[in-house]
Amino acid sequence: MLTFLTPAFLAGLAALAVPLLVHLIRRERQDAVEFPSLMFMSRIPQPTVKRRTIRNWWLFALRSLAVILLVGAFARPFLERPPEAFTLSDHAGEVVIMVDRSYTMGYGDRWQRALAAARAAVDALGSNDRATLVFFDTGAEVAVSATTDRARLRAALDAAAPSAAGTRLAPALRIAEGVLAGSDLTRLEAVLISDFPRTGWTGDAGVTFPPGALLKTVPVLDDDVSNLVVAGVELERTRVSGRERVTVHAQLARHGAGDGEVTARLEVDGRVVQSVPVSVPAGGTARATFPPLTLAEAEVSAAVRAGDDALPADNVFHFVLSPDPGLRVLVVEPSAGDGTLYARRALELAQEPPVQVTVRRGGMPSAAELARADVVLLHDMVPGDDEAGRRLLEWVGNGGGVILAAGDRTLTATWGDVSRRMAGGVPASVTDRVDVGGARLGYIDYSHPVFEPFRAPRAGAFSAPRFYRYRAMPAADARTPAADTAAPAATVLARFDDGSAALVERRIGAGRVLAWGSTLDTHWSSLPLEPVYLPLLHQLVTHAASLAAPRAYHTAGQIVDVGRVAQADLLVTAPSGQRTTAAPGGTLLRLAEQGVYDVREARAGGPTVALHAVNVDVAESGLVAMDAAEVVASVTRPRSPGAQRASAITLPGNEQERRQSIWWYLLLTAFVLLTVEAVLANRRSRRPA
Amino acid sequence: MRLRNSVQPVPGTGFIDPAVLARIGNLELLARTVVDGFINGLHRAPWLGMSLDFAEHRAYYPGDDIRRIDWRVFARTERYYVKEFEADTNANFMVLLDVSRSMRYAGTGIAKLEYAKYLAASLSWFSREQRDRVGMLSFDTDIVDYVPASAKHLDVVLHTLDRAQAERPGALYGSLSKATELLRRRGIVVLISDLYEEPERVQQAAGLLRHRGHDVIVFHVLDRSEIELDGEVGGVALDDATSLEDLESGERMPVLTPKVRERYRELVQQHIAALRKLLTEVRVDYALLDTTQPLDHALFTYLAARERLTRGSARAGRR
DSSP: OEEESSGGGGGGGGGGHHHHHHHHSOOOOSSOEEESOOTTGGGSOOOOGGGOOOOOHHHHHHHHHHHHHHHHHHTOEEEOOOGGGSBOOTTOEEEEEEEEOSGGGGSTTHHHHHHHHHHHHHHTOOTTOEEEEEEESSSEEEEEEEESOHHHHHHHHHHOOOOSSOOOHHHHHHHHHHHHHTOOSSEEEEEEEEOOBGGGOOSOSOOOOOTTOEEEEEEOOOSSOOEEEEEEEEEEEEEETTEEEEEEEEEEEEESSOOSEEEEEEEETTEEEEEEEEEOOTTOEEEEEOOOEEOOSSOEEEEEEEOOOSOGGGSEEEEEEOOOOOEEEEEEEOSSOOTTHHHHHHHHTOBTTBEEEEEEESSOOOHHHHHTOSEEEEESOOOOSSHHHHHHHHHHHTTOEEEEEOOTTOOGGGOOHHHHHHHTSOOOOEEEOGGGTOBOEEEEOTTSTTTGGGOSTTSOOTTSOOBSEEEOOOOTTOOOTTOOTTSOOOEEEEEETTSOEEEEEEEETTEEEEEESSOSSTTTBSGGGSTTHHHHHHHHHHHHTTOOOOOSOEETTOEEETTSSOSSOEEEEOTTSOEEEEOSSOOEEEOOSSEEEEEEESSTTOOEEEEEEEEOOGGGTTOOBOOHHHHHHHHOOOOOTTOOOOOOOBOOHHHHHHHHOHHHHHHHHHHHHHHHHHHHHHHHHHSOO | OOHHHHOOOOTTSOOOOHHHHTTOOOHHHHHHHHHHHHHHHTTTOTTTTGGGSEEEEEEOOTTSOGGGBOHHHHHHHSSOEEEEEOOOOOOEEEEEEEOBGGGGOOSSSSOHHHHHHHHHHHHHHHHHHTTOEEEEEEESSSEEEEEEEETTOHHHHHHHHHTOOOOBOOOHHHHHHHHHHHOOSOEEEEEEEOOOSOHHHHHHHHHHHHHTTOEEEEEEEEOHHHHHOOSEETTEEOSTTOOEEETTTOOEEOOOOHHHHHHHHHHHHHHHHHHHHHHHHTTOEEEEEETTSOTHHHHHHHHHHHHHHHHHHHHHHHO
């Protein structure tokens, strides 16, 4: 029975109307021929369209037949035969060829050797063998699904190139497992072509081939490996005369043998601006420090290059230089006293990010002051229910950060609706622990971003500060009389040793409020005198401001949200020059190429919104190979005795169509018909009427 | 009936293809080339030297010039006879040239206007050789140029012909009415036109001249494609897909079907037949010329008419 692989093309039969119209409708040239006089013509009645009939029936038939054949060719017809007519033989095999295209395959001639091995595997296929081609790096994709067409496999191999990503064997093996498990053929086989980096296989991938399936490994390795790597950069920022200067430190490593002396070059916007000699010992690391740079503009692409070896991908490290925008903190304190001295001094010492401190005494900040602040620190003050209080609440909802520090003046009676909404309730009355030498912090949530830097041992001694007086802050489990049950519960980040909440966080709209149960001066606690005071305060304002420092570089394969901060459509230009568009409000982009991605507004001459520098995963730069037999042992298992597999299967429609190739004959016939038509029509047009 | 069958060049004469003549830039040289070639081909023709040839004797009447008495006859017969000669005509020769825009058409050969210019120049040169007074008048909807007939105006005529352009639509009857007023002295009037007028109007216009006593010769100049509506025009085949645009009115006719073309040919032949018949009725010579035809045929037609005129004048003088 005649069947079509792409029957949608049969809609093209509507094109039959074209020759029909050509033969029915009177042809008329655009340019009229000038004639001396139409005196006689005007006496001749012109024929009307109604009287017209098809002229030149044989030309019409030729043209119509050509159209039908063309449409039929595009519809890819084939004769659907019974299963026995098109089946693979008993010895047909299902083969999955997996080719590693991670960046380490670019070392020397590894890629050429890998392609040669893959082509050899294709050539070794039997006439009825079905093969699937898979390329993989950190992920895996099926380049050619199961087919007996070797030309397609070879074409896919010819078009392939190494990527910038690392190596993970598991995704490719998982695809092979699925293909082999779903196959009805007798012989199951997989070919894994890779340099088998140690980091690419964890052994617990959970991949198991069907019983009897073979895994052939083709390690593409080199006996003598020497590779210099620019492993990363560290940016040290300083401020000189109000301008930010950045010192770039580059980390270099040498794997294997080699000469010790190299030149590290710092490139900014593609131009070499500084060079320093570095001595990198064989099998060791070194640090290259470049003279400080003054940052004049935001988002400048930079790179450090060193060495010229067989793996150039890791001889360069891309990053983005951008001035640190800093943090603006408005400290609000009562008119009397100077309780924020420690806090102000601690914030002014901050470098990353630099903090600009402004002090306001007595009363809530004005709208103009709020507009110039990222964080408001309310020290021993509570916002009222007046306009200023509501303005502050609205400001927090729009993304502002507030740190509330309780003290003598934050009396329970002074807490109104606004302050309750901000803190999630009313703090308890003052707890005096002077008699016991002060309370300590009994619980700290180290998984929270505020305390995460203190997670490591000896990173911060929170057991040292003594809290002589404090107020238990309203928390999720605190049953306070005026608790706002409609608001989401606060998160307790730290508790005093009596279990009462010391630090709670509450999100309001896009902003957040951190409520601290004690003062930030030495009046109620010894915290300002402890070493952890300064980093803790930095963490508090940074977290309250929801400040996430832009990353200077990424690793290939990572995903970034390019449209997060944009207001208009964006145009993303990859290092290879390929362009894609991104809508504002959140568009995820996989950074697949090594180099710098340029994200700018899509309109003509639109400004650059962000640059994303992408580097290869240097963890594989050591080129340390594992034993491929380990992979084989992990994923294969012997066939159980007596198990037999079906051997005869019906070929899918596309395979049958490919083998019959009727479309080719239709196309050839249509071409011949059109040639004949052209010759005949030309002769007819020359023949006098 | 096709033109190529109806008009045959005279054997033995020096034919010059109009397309070849078109390469001669100088109209005077062109006319001389045509006329000299024509005369050389006719060196035995009986019309040559007619103005000085002896005609007959007649009896002497008192008052006759005694110098014309043939004394040799008197010696033989002792009677007075006077010798009479063919008249020395010094006739007026006027070319009326149609320069309407339709004359600009160049279908299969040279443009009709160019052909008409060659023809007018050749006839003028030939007439001047015969010591006629030559002049010309060009017209479209009105009279464009007028050169009165004179024995010294050949150069002016040739110059005026050379710069004639076909730029405006034409109106034959009105223009010839005005020309009739200008041409008061009897003579030979040659009308060269494509005659896109109703035959009756053409007859009326020619009749005006004829009634003034002029001997009128009409040369109907057409391109072959105008008659047969076939072949190619400007590289464009006149086939089913061709639409035509009137050179004078700008009007367009959509497509030429085979039936339309066949009907067109019939109408053209009817038009030519009607012209020939109606002009003959008013004793006007009519000759159809196509632009691929050598000019000799036109010269023969002219010579025949001139001979008739001179003999007619002589007879009128004797009466």
